[in-house]
Amino acid sequence: MLSPEPHLEVAVGAEPVWIVALRRHPHYDHVRLKRVFIDDGTRHQVVMVNAEKLLQCAxxxxTDYVLRGVDDWHAxxxxxxxxxxxxxxxxxPEMPYVTITQRRRRGLLGWIGIEHEGVVAFRNGQHRARYMAYAGAETFPVEVAEREAELLISLCGA
Known part of the structure; x- marks a missing residue:
């Protein structure tokens, strides 16, 4: 049985692969994911996210296309x-690639600038993220621009 926490495997001479355990999936018990941006000069970072928090923000x-839950997808x-x-x-497969911003929360406290909430937009991998969460992944890696990594960690980090 795999640990419920994703882990990284690196074969000699190969790119890193993250192994994500699926707790409620009858077909297989894990998925493998690799980075979107392999070159370190791209200024992107891998962040381990809490699946539930990430999807709440998404x-x-x-402004972008937001999918319904997996139960609403056609077979x-x-x-x-x-x-x-x-x-x-x-x-x-590549891990999901996201961007994150923060906006004022709806309601009085947001209107006066006291409460804020995170908003995640998928650039790629929304189906993967929603399916992994549906299949029981509690956490998984996503890739994000370096300048947004701290905000993603603070709002959705595992």
Missing amino acids: NRDD GKVRGIREFLDPANARI
């Missing part, structure tokens, strides 16, 4: 993402 995004979409993430595949 659900607040009113072909569920099968497709399940097959895409299958660790038996030779190809390793």
Whole structure:
């Protein structure tokens, strides 16, 4: 049985691979993910996020495409993402790539600038993130621009 916390595996001469345990998934018990931006000069960072917190912030995004929960996906979409993430595949999927901002929370305390909330937008990997959470991943890695990493950690970090 895998640890519920993602861990990193690095084979000699290969790029790092994160292993994410799935607690409620009958088809396989983990997924493998790799970085989107491999070159360190890209100024992106891997952050371990709490799946529930990340999706709460993503659900607040009113500017980009926000998916419904996996239960509302058609069977072909569920099968497709399940097959895409299958660790038996030779190809390793990239981890979700996100951006995060902060805005005033709705209501009086937000209006006067006292309360704020995080808003996550997916640049890639929204299906992966929602499916992993649905399958029981409590935490998983995402990639984010360095300048946004601290905010992501403070609002959604594992």
